Amino acid sequence: MAKTSGSNVVLQYDMVSLTHPGRVREHNEDAVAFDALAQVAVLADGMGGYAAGEVASGMATAQICARISRLKADYPKVTALDLSTELRFAVRHVNAEILRAARGNAQFSGMGATLVAVAFTGNVAVIAHAGDSRVYLLRQRQLRLLTHDHSALQEQIDMGLILPEDAEKIGGKNLVTRALGVDVKLEPDIAMHPMLAGDVLLLCSDGLNDMLTDAKIEAVMQRYAEHPAAAARQLVEDANAAGGRDNVSVILVNVHASA
Numbered sequence: 001m002a003k004t005s006g007s008n009v010v011l012q013y014d015m016v017s018l019t020h021p022g023r024v025r026e027h028n029e030d031a032v033a034f035d036a037l038a039q040v041a042v043l044a045d046g047m048g049g050y051a052a053g054e055v056a057s058g059m060a061t062a063q064i065c066a067r068i069s070r071l072k073a074d075y076p077k078v079t080a081l082d083l084s085t086e087l088r089f090a091v092r093h094v095n096a097e098i099l100r101a102a103r104g105n106a107q108f109s110g111m112g113a114t115l116v117a118v119a120f121t122g123n124v125a126v127i128a129h130a131g132d133s134r135v136y137l138l139r140q141r142q143l144r145l146l147t148h149d150h151s152a153l154q155e156q157i158d159m160g161l162i163l164p165e166d167a168e169k170i171g172g173k174n175l176v177t178r179a180l181g182v183d184v185k186l187e188p189d190i191a192m193h194p195m196l197a198g199d200v201l202l203l204c205s206d207g208l209n210d211m212l213t214d215a216k217i218e219a220v221m222q223r224y225a226e227h228p229a230a231a232a233r234q235l236v237e238d239a240n241a242a243g244g245r246d247n248v249s250v251i252l253v254n255v256h257a258s259a
Contacts, residue, residue, distance in 0.1 A: 010258040011123055011195060013039055017251040018232040022207055023244030029053030030205050030249035031113075033061035038069035039120035041251045045133050045205040047179065048102075048111030056098050056113040056181050063097065064090045064128075068119050080124040084190050087117060087128040091180070091188040098181035112181030115188070116147060116203050118253065123195050128188045131179045134209055136217065137193070138200040138225065143218035146193060146201075150178035197257035200225060204235075207246035211239040228252040 015036045021028040029046030031054070044060040046053025067090045072078055078086075102108045114131020127135055132149040152175040156162045180186060200221055209217065212235070220238060224231035232250050239248045 009123065009197065011120075011197060012256040012258045013120055014228060014254045014256065015041055015251060016228045016232050017041075017043075017249070018236050019249035020236050020240065020244075020247065022247050023240050025245075025247060027054065028247045029057055030207070030247040031057035031061040032203075032249050032251055033065040034251055035065055035069045038065075038072040040065055040068040040072070040118070041201075041203055041253060042115070042117040043133055043203040043205060043249055043251050044113040044115045044180070045131065045207070045247070045249070046111065046113045047176075048108070048181070052102075052108045052111035053113065055101070055108055056111040059098055059101070060094050060113050060115050060180055063094045064115075064117050067093075068117075072119075078121050080121055080126055080192050083119045083121055083126040084192065087119060087126060088188060088190055091115065091117070091128055091130065092186065095180045095186045096184065099184060102181060110181075112179045114150075114176055114179050114205075118201060118203060120195065125193045125195050125201065127191045127193065129191075130186060130188045131176045132206045134202075134204050134206070136202040136204070136214075136221075138202070138218065138221045139196065139198070141222050141225070143214055143221060145214070146191065148189070149176075150189075151176050195255050197255055199255040200228070200231075201253040201255070202235075203251040203253075205247060205249045207244075207248035208235060208239050208250060210246060211242040211244065211248070226254075228254050 017032040034041035044057035046057035
């Protein structure tokens, strides 16, 4: 757990994670990492076939988590703007490292990863995002999606070609338009969100939200709002019960007012 202050309220961040290969795939190419003391959590969904995707996602989560942890250790009073800059540089750097590794080893050719990373300072969450992994916020028992998928399907929704309510019935949802290891000029989306005591953040790979509707995710998070480990287990179990067609990973961050 970690404590931080903002707006005269000291906030405490508790983090748990869970990852599972699902019911169809033999290999888990998702990766998760968090450092509660440094107030950073990172989740990546690997792409590129057996073993290669795992390498890319592992590089992304380990390097970004370590970089933010070092920053927070060196500069305890880091600002949200500082975190935004550092997260952008961290994503650029690991993207270049993934591309370099892919060029240098035929076994890793074509590997990549989608990414969500969240770092906290004061009462602000800074989110870096590339691909279709997601960050949700549960606030006052209502779930809201904080990220915007970088996918061909989302682009069609944005253009009005597909209604959001029809998207669940359409194939090709996993065709991403932005990811690490694809474009040397990759730029992540960076956003800042104020945090309140009682908030719960959910980072997840698409193996969760492809299997469960937002309404189902919301219901589970409401039921286990004070028990993040139980919420993580239930979300993964429900995704597998619904088919488990992909690896499924979650990180839950519960925000409390410190006693």
